[in-house]
Amino acid sequence: MLRLRPYKACDAATIVSWIGDETAFRKWSADRFPAYPITAADLNRHYEAMADSDSFYEFTAFDGTGIVGHLIMRFTDEKKTVLRFGFVIVDAGKRRKGYGREMLELAIRYAFDILRVEKITLGVFENNEPAYRCYRAAGFQDVPGDERACYMIENEAWSCREMELTRGGIPSAEAERAE
Numbered sequence: 697m698l699r700l701r702p703y704k705a706c707d708a709a710t711i712v713s714w715i716g717d718e719t720a721f722r723k724w725s726a727d728r729f730p731a732y733p734i735t736a737a738d739l740n741r742h743y744e745a746m747a748d749s750d751s752f753y754e755f756t757a758f759d760g761t762g763i764v765g766h767l768i769m770r771f772t773d774e775k776k777t778v779l780r781f782g783f784v785i786v787d788a789g790k791r792r793k794g795y796g797r798e799m800l801e802l803a804i805r806y807a808f809d810i811l812r813v814e815k816i817t818l819g820v821f822e823n824n825e826p827a828y829r830c831y832r833a834a835g836f837q838d839v840p841g842d843e844r845a846c847y848m849i850e851n852e853a854w855s856c857r858e859m860e861l862t863r864g865g866i867p868s869a870e871a872e873r874a875e
Contacts, residue, residue, distance in 0.1 A: 703754030708736035800834035
């Protein structure tokens with residue numbers, strides 16, 4: 697059974713080990729870190745800079761085998777009704793087995809039930825189809841009329857798709873089976 701807990705500095709080495717190459721690093725971080733490869737110290741420094749914020753949360757997903765995933769949540773508005781997910785990553789050996797969707801579902805429940813947000817947003821590069829499918833499976837929808845942001849990464853223009861999930865938009869298990 698998968699569970700979420702607050703991130704610990706000792707998680708960093710394992711999390712950064714899941715980033716297999718520079719392209720994966722850029723898809724994961726959207727250039728929020730200056731250099732590849734990222735180190736555990738880099739990740740911890742980034743999170744330490746946010747330590748005094750009551751709008752930034754880091755989580756680690758784990759099961760009986762150890763840590764299997766990671767993501768952050770941050771409020772994007774002063775009223776704290778909109779939350780953004782980021783730095784979503786799953787152990788490379790556990791991908792395409794439902795861990796990402798399950799981790800997202802736990803994070804979604806936390807966001808709606810504990811933090812009481814009205815909407816959750818995230819961005820995903822168009823060249824990251826597995827992540828896009830995972831977000832869709834967890835209930836996220838493309839933002840209608842989204843004007844896609846474009847990032848220059850590895851001397852290429854990468855388009856970023858915006859997705860969201862609203863409090864009333866969580867798909868029921870019955871609706872998912874019908875699709």
